[in-house]
Amino acid sequence: MHSQTLIDAYDTLLLDLDGVVYLGRDAVPGAPEALRLAGSRGVRLAYVTNNASRTPGAIAQHLSALGAPAAAADVVTSAQAAARLLAERFGPGAAVLVVGGMGLRGALRAHGLRPVSTALDEPVAVVQGIAPDLSYGLLSEGTLAVRRGALFVAANADSTMPTGRGELPGNGAMTRVIATATGVEPIVAGKPEPPLHRESMLRTGARRPLVVGDRLDTDIEGAANAGVDSLLVLTGVAAPLDLLTAGPRHRPTYIAADLSALHRPYSRPRRNEGAWHCEGWTARWSDGAGLRLEGRGDAVDGLRAACAAAWEAAGDGAADQDAVKSALREVSAGGGGLRSSRRP
Known part of the structure; x- marks a missing residue:
């Protein structure tokens, strides 16, 4: 019989990815081992990411290669949350202009929506997510469509994203192009807004979830908005000074160096x-x-x-x-x- 550890109070971990499980292509040291142990103890693992550039299958393959237990069904992305939001508003067959990558396109198709690439297709909405090859031409098409009245949705509003080389521009920074050019602010599907948490709860059926993240303004605020507990790990974006000066909605329930803390008394x-x-x-x-x-x-x-x-x-x-x-x-x-x- 093991002593009471932090993870014992929860049935599901809602895990951020960048800065928590991996940095770029490489695993955060000790993270895969901590997740395997959690899974072996019957805790459901759900990987909840604001990154909308890759498909759940590609993300799961990456996680598996790092040694973390993952299948496509375990991955919940802001692309899926954005697609559900649009499908519930417009219904099957609606044309949506995608300013982003294959993760967004696949999520839209899974909800019966029709991804398009030009304003000439008369899309009812524009959805934007981060993509490494995002072009001026696609941003221009999105701008034209929003100017013509298309709903503007952002998969997430992260200003940066952590990598092994440091922080790079995130989707929140890139959406400023269309927002500045049109004067229209996007509806945000990802953390800390409710749609992604709702998507996570629908997919996992969690009753006692613990949100695990590395950012105060997305992961921790998102948990606060949903009224659930949160763990901040110091392997990604947030630094000690950020924690000490955090306002109420950015204060995590728990603070830890990394995911290994899940398996120790807190x-x-x-x-x-x-x-x-x-x-x-x-x-x-x-x-x-x-x-x-x-x-x-x-x-x-x-x-x-x-x-x-x-x-x-x-x-x-x-x-x-x-x-x-x-x-x-x-x-x-x-x-x-x-x-x-x-x-x-």
């Missing part, structure tokens, strides 16, 4: 005598001096204590960066176990 900060304690760390906030952190041990425990103190002091707002920098230095110097953001 050390929760506890409040006592005006301070927050987590294992060997103590964090205290004073209005004059800001956040102060003392201790030694696993730096993630220090970060958990520091976040608890900063979030309590900030309330419905966000802590000032200058007020938390002293504590951040202590976390960085105090112990191992803390991976900072992959940002260059």
Whole structure:
């Protein structure tokens, strides 16, 4: 009989991919092993990604090659969420102009919609997702269609996407071309908006899901919008300073260095005598001096204590960066176990 671990409270993991399971083509160290162990314990794995460029089958093949257990049915993409949104609004056979890749086209066909490539096809909607070969010509066709009244839908609004080389422009950055040229803001299907979470719940039937991600503005905010628990791992975009200064909708339920934390008991900060304690760390906030952190041990425990103190002091707002920098230095110097953001 194993001791209570973090994963024991949940029946489904809703896992982001980029920055959580892999970075570019390579696995995050230890991630496949942690996922195999979760699956062996009967936890459903659903890979929920804002990346709409690839098909579920291609994503599952990539995951399998990295050693993570995955089939196409386990993958839920923002392309699928966008396709369901459009199919429910327009019905089968509707023409949709695709400013993106094969992942979007396949998702539309699966919902009975007709992907097209020019404004001359009189599409009822334009849907945009990231694609490495996105051309000026396709952006122009999308612009023309939106100007003529087509509904504008973005698979996601991520401004960047993490890779092994650093952060590259994401779909949110690319949608600014059509939005700026037309004055029309897109409806967003991906995280943190509800359509992708709804798609995930419909596909998995999860009753006690845990959202796992590396971004505060998509994964964690999306979990908050859906009213479910979340785990932030420090293997992708979010850095300790981002956590310490996070507003209420960007505060995860749990903080961990990586996915291996799923299989260990979780050390929760506890409040006592005006301070927050987590294992060997103590964090205290004073209005004059800001956040102060003392201790030694696993730096993630220090970060958990520091976040608890900063979030309590900030309330419905966000802590000032200058007020938390002293504590951040202590976390960085105090112990191992803390991976900072992959940002260059």
